Amino acid sequence: MKNFYVLTLFPEMIEATLSHSITGRAIREKIINVEAVNIRDFTEDKHRHVDDYPYGGGAGMVMQPQPIYDAYKSIEERAGKCRVLYMSPQGKRFDQKMAEELSGEDSIIFLCGHYEGVDERIIEEIVTDEVSIGDFVLTGGELAAVTIIDTVSRLVPGVLNKEESYENESFSDGLLEYPQYTRPPEFMGRTVPDILLSGHHANIDKWRREQSIVRTYNKRPDLLVKAELTDKDKIFLDRLKEER
Ligand code: 4H7
Numbered sequence: 713m714k715n716f717y718v719l720t721l722f723p724e725m726i727e728a729t730l731s732h733s734i735t736g737r738a739i740r741e742k743i744i745n746v747e748a749v750n751i752r753d754f755t756e757d758k759h760r761h762v763d764d765y766p767y768g769g770g771a772g773m774v775m776q777p778q779p780i781y782d783a784y785k786s787i788e789e790r791a792g793k794c795r796v797l798y799m800s801p802q803g804k805r806f807d808q809k810m811a812e813e814l815s816g817e818d819s820i821i822f823l824c825g826h827y828e829g830v831d832e833r834i835i836e837e838i839v840t841d842e843v844s845i846g847d848f849v850l851t852g853g854e855l856a857a858v859t860i861i862d863t864v865s866r867l868v869p870g871v872l873n874k875e876e877s878y879e880n881e882s883f884s885d886g887l888l889e890y891p892q893y894t895r896p897p898e899f900m901g902r903t904v905p906d907i908l909l910s911g912h913h914a915n916i917d918k919w920r921r922e923q924s925i926v927r928t929y930n931k932r933p934d935l936l937v938k939a940e941l942t943d944k945d946k947i948f949l950d951r952l953k954e955e956r
Contacts, residue, residue, distance in 0.1 A: 714868050715745045715819035716861045717787045718854075719780060721762060721826055723748030725854040726861075735862055738871040746861060747787075751775075754782040763827050772828040780823065780834050787821055794819040795840045797860070799853030800829065803842035806860060810843070814860070815867035822860070824853030886939035888932060890923040925949055 718726045726748040731739065738744045752760050756778065763773040784796070795817055804810070814820060823830070823839060835842070845856045865871050893904040907919050925945060928935050929952055941949065 714865070715747070715791060717791065717819065717821045718746070718748045718824060718857050719751055719783050719821065720748055720824040720854055720857075721751050722852065722854055723750050726858060729858045730861060734871065734876065735865050738865055738868070743870045744865050744868060749783050749787060751779045751783045754779040754786070766828065774828050775825060775830040777831040777834040777837070780830060781837065784821065784838050791819040791821070794821055796821045796823060796838050798823045798825070798830070798835060798839040798842045799845070799856035800825065800842050801844050801847070801849060803844035806843050806845045808863070811860070811863040811867060814864050820864075822853070822857040824857055826852040886935055887924040888927045888935070890920040890927070921945070922948055926952060
């Protein structure tokens with residue numbers, strides 16, 4: 713069982729997303745546990761304020777440290793000490809490698825900021841990792857947290873069934889996926905490649921592997937540097953480079 717705790721002002725954003733599809737099934741089967749903790753439930757003033765004006769002036773509001781700290785403590789009481797990820801545009805870039813590393817943790821806490829972010833002292837006090845899902849701006853950290861939870865969940869044993877995990881394995885080699893086709897055999901005058909209808913599974917596997925290499929070369933040549941290529945792959949890639 714892997715636990716994901718999310719400190720947020722919008723718990724519905726977490727539940728609404730992860731309750732569907734593969735993650736939804738994993739939650740129902742109790743392979744993963746996702747718990748959104750509403751920071752607003754830990755305010756001490758009667759108006760349930762969670763933010764205030766920034767010291768020094770300037771635009772927007774800042775999330776106050778006390779409700780976040782008390783919400784964090786309520787999780788720590790149950791989960792014990794665990795990593796606390798602050799979703800922020802200033803964080804270390806999230807990728808599949810970081811997901812693999814995080815999949816080794818028993819429990820992870822996510823802190824989702826809104827407005828202009830959280831008071832710096834809460835970062836110093838409870839945050840272990842500052843993480844970004846990419847160089848763009850979101851309204852809040854929730855979409856970043858669900859992105860990481862989805863990616864890490866797929867690496868937890870039992871979350872993917874046999875067919876679903878085969879998909880993962882075949883692309884852990886760092887290449888892009890080959891093109892997919894389904895019925896009908898002709899659509900808007902465009903046909904499915906003959907080889908996929910041939911029934912020759914060895915030829916199909918070879919064609920798909922080559923398509924993965926072509927696509928990676930055309931769309932993400934940067935990935936080829938780290939990709940795991942066999943001698944046959946390398947010969948095919950050298951031919952491809954000569955052609956263009
Ligand atoms: C922390 C500090 C993550 C969190 C500031 C979060 C992008 C990412 C946020 C902010 C995030 C990412 C508040 C800065 C809203 C921008 C308009 C929440 N954005 N925000 N401002 N790339 N936003 O992972």
